Amino acid sequence: MSFETNEYFDGNVTSIAFQSETLPATVGVMEVGEYTFDAGAKEYMTVVSGNLTIQFPGYPEWTTFNAGETFEVPANTSFNVKVTVQTAYLCLYEK
Numbered sequence: 001m002s003f004e005t006n007e008y009f010d011g012n013v014t015s016i017a018f019q020s021e022t023l024p025a026t027v028g029v030m031e032v033g034e035y036t037f038d039a040g041a042k043e044y045m046t047v048v049s050g051n052l053t054i055q056f057p058g059y060p061e062w063t064t065f066n067a068g069e070t071f072e073v074p075a076n077t078s079f080n081v082k083v084t085v086q087t088a089y090l091c092l093y094e095k
Contacts, residue, residue: 042094043073050087055080
């Protein structure tokens, strides 16, 4: 088995894809900045270290998630992310 490594936003977001016990997953890190991600599948994101401030599709307000907290992103949407400190995350993708 091999891992797939991906870089986004000029290397400011890096992830490693793997198969967890239950769902496909990525673990990665984000550099300080603002990003927009497209979610093809439903995603469950857990902040491992640091924090992520998220603007969910269709909502004007921003919500901050800290280390140990998980949030869901609906399939076939885009969401905005603000990162104020280098942050690590785990993302599970619903099949």
